[in-house]
Amino acid sequence: EIVLTQSPGTLSLSPGERATLSCRATESVTKNYLAWYQQKPGQAPRLLIYGASSRAIGIPDRFSGSGSGTDFTLTISRLEPEDFAVYYCQQTAHSPLTFGGGTRVEMK
Amino acid sequence: QVQLVESGGGVVQPGGSLKLSCEASGFSLNNNFMHWVRQTPGKGLEWVGVLQKDGSEQYSAESVKGRFTISRDLSKNTLHLEMNSLRPEDTAVYYCARGAGWVAASWGQGTLVSVSS
Numbered sequence: 001e002i003v004l005t006q007s008p009g010t011l012s013l014s015p016g017e018r019a020t021l022s023c024r025a026t027e028s029v030t031k032n033y034l035a036w037y038q039q040k041p042g043q044a045p046r047l048l049i050y051g052a053s054s055r056a057i058g059i060p061d062r063f064s065g066s067g068s069g070t071d072f073t074l075t076i077s078r079l080e081p082e083d084f085a086v087y088y089c090q091q092t093a094h095s096p097l098t099f100g101g102g103t104r105v106e107m108k
Numbered sequence: 109q110v111q112l113v114e115s116g117g118g119v120v121q122p123g124g125s126l127k128l129s130c131e132a133s134g135f136s137l138n139n140n141f142m143h144w145v146r147q148t149p150g151k152g153l154e155w156v157g158v159l160q161k162d163g164s165e166q167y168s169a170e171s172v173k174g175r176f177t178i179s180r181d182l183s184k185n186t187l188h189l190e191m192n193s194l195r196p197e198d199t200a201v202y203y204c205a206r207g208a209g210w211v212a213a214s215w216g217q218g219t220l221v222s223v224s225s
Binding site: 001033035037039043044045046047050056088090092093095096097098099100101102 | 152158168203208211214216217218
């Protein structure tokens, strides 16, 4: 199975700053079938990005995804207070689908 | 709009069985892949399995293969997860999600399953 490693584990930033989150796969993710989700405490995850770079409906354009093959990045251009949360990547190219361990974006 | 409501969680002894339900509204199950994903308290996400939109085939994680079965009742627009031979490590919040293909596009709020003696 494809193992996804997210880094860093925790990112401490202030509102208005740029956040860069990494997701690395143990093998190439076919057709860049890589998704990103946001999860806030006590809530279900929410889809942000699919196909590595396509924003889901209703997702603000400060969220962007990039990358290909084994290396992918989620960028939040300017953090808003509501963006402090845990972010997960997931590959949807091969069964079993797998998630990364998550990156927590916390307020500095 | 799309809404998913899970139910059926609770406390069960190791080796026991439980059947979760996910009532869908705002869309039809037979037009969508449907996923189950679980989350151990305080930990990350684990994909459990998916039912193809025609209901013909299920794909599952190795950790649940042979023990968990995904099914659906189209007359009630409800998805099910039947869990047998439960283990303590199956303790988690279980989410159902509407798939946009293989991507979990819309999620329910989850139901907690606790496997403990």
